[in-house]
Amino acid sequence: MFATLKNKIKEETGDDVSTSTSQPHQRHLNNNTNNNNNNYRLRSRRISINSNFADDVGGGIYNEQSEQLCQLRGQCNELTSRVSSLSQSLQQLQEEKTRVDKTNEILLESVRVAQTQKDIYCEEQEKIQNLQQVEIDKLKNLMGFREQEAVDHMSSIRQYQQQIENLNQEMDRLRTIEPIAEDLRDELEQLRHATQHEKNQLTTTLAAVQEENRNLKMRMQIVEQSRLETLAKLSGDQQVQALVHEHKLLEQHLEETHLQLSDIKSSWSGQNFALEKQVSRLSQQVAEETTEKRKALKARDDAIESRKQVAFELEKANIEIKQRNEKIKLLEDEVDELTVALKECREENEQQILFERNKS
Structure with a gap:
């Protein structure tokens, strides 16, 4: 009887109850679907038992069985519809689950890729920060070296300025000595004129003395001749006395x-010695003053040349200091830019890390 009922259900619905419950989709039903199937089986068994019992009772109640059969058919159709709907829902849920699993896998892979990228980005940022710190340290060292060079140049400039002041003082001192040297030269020239004048006077006096000596010699010759003539006229005693008297006069004279x-x-001799001494003193003084003047002139020329050189070095140092100040300013600007860039990189890195954390 139950087999006949099952065949009739199959003819009317086109589905086999036993096979419909054993399809591949049935393996994936949830607990509610399994419970519904179990309930359906229990009802079918009860119906089968009731049908067997009805067959045993007799055909007197065939009409009642027909009504029950219609009810069972309706229930079977309802259950079949519910099973189909549940199977579709289960399939959709499985598809949704598969899609969600794939999405989760994609998200996990994205998270792993993002974490890898974040690690790489952090490493790159750390490398960049290290390089920037190294460059900043290099720039700071270079700035310190340049500042030390500027200090050395300023010290050299102060030394040059001190040398210029010393040379100016030496030139002022030499300017005060120059009139003294001119006065000494004038005095020497006057002394030379005076010496030449005295020499001329002495030469004139010597010539006069020599002329007087010649005159005296001539007079002596005349006196000698007169004496000889007089002696020739005198006696021997008178000649002796005359000779003795003449000898005394001549010795006295x-x-x-x-x-x-x-x-x-x-x-x-005194005048010549004094003049020679004075001339020697003046010559020595003039020589000393000339040497001093020559040294002073040489020192002045050297000072002028040194002053020009110092002025050139000072101008060169000022230009170099100006260039170094400009370079230091550029380096400071570059350090500021690197500091700002480093700060921005750190902020961007922190934002990226925060974003990755929130995303994870």
Whole structure:
């Protein structure tokens, strides 16, 4: 009887109840679907038992069985519709689950890729920060070196300025010495003129003395001739007395002449010695002053040349200091830019890390 009922259900619905419950989709039903199938099976068994019991009772109740059969058909159709709907829902859920699993896998892969990218980005940022820090340290060292060079140049400039002041003082001192040297040269020239004048006077005096000596010699010759003539006229005793008297006069006159010559020689020697000493002193002083002036002129020329050189070096140092200041300013600007860039990179890195954390 149950087999006949099952065949009739199959003819009317086109589905086999036993096979419909054993399709591949049935394996994926959830607990509610399994419970519904179990309930359906229990009802079918009850219907089968009731049908067998009805067959045993007899055909007197065939009409009642027909009504039950219609009810069972309706229930079977309803259950079949529910099973189909549940199967479709289950298939959709499985598809949704598969899609969600794939999405989760994609998201997990994206998270892994993002984490890898974040690690690479952090490493790159760390490398960039290290390189920037190294460059900043290099720039700071370079700035310190340039500042030390600027200090050294300023010290050299101060030394040059001190040398210029010393040279200016030396030039001022030499300017005060130059009039003294001019006065000494004038005095020496005057002394030379005076010496030449005195020499001329002494030469004139010597010529006069020599002329007087010649006159005296001539007079002596005349006196000698007169004496000889007089002696020839006198007796022997008178000649002796005359000769003795003449000899005394001549000795006296010779002594006076020697004294006069000694005085003249002493006077000339003293004057010549004084003049020579004065000339030597003045010559030595003039030589010293000339040497001093030559040294002063050379020192002045050297000072002028050194001043020009110092001025050139000072101008060169000022230009170099200006260039170094400009370079230091550019380096400071570059350091500021690198600092700002480093700060921006750190902020961007922190934002990226925060974004990745929130995304994870």
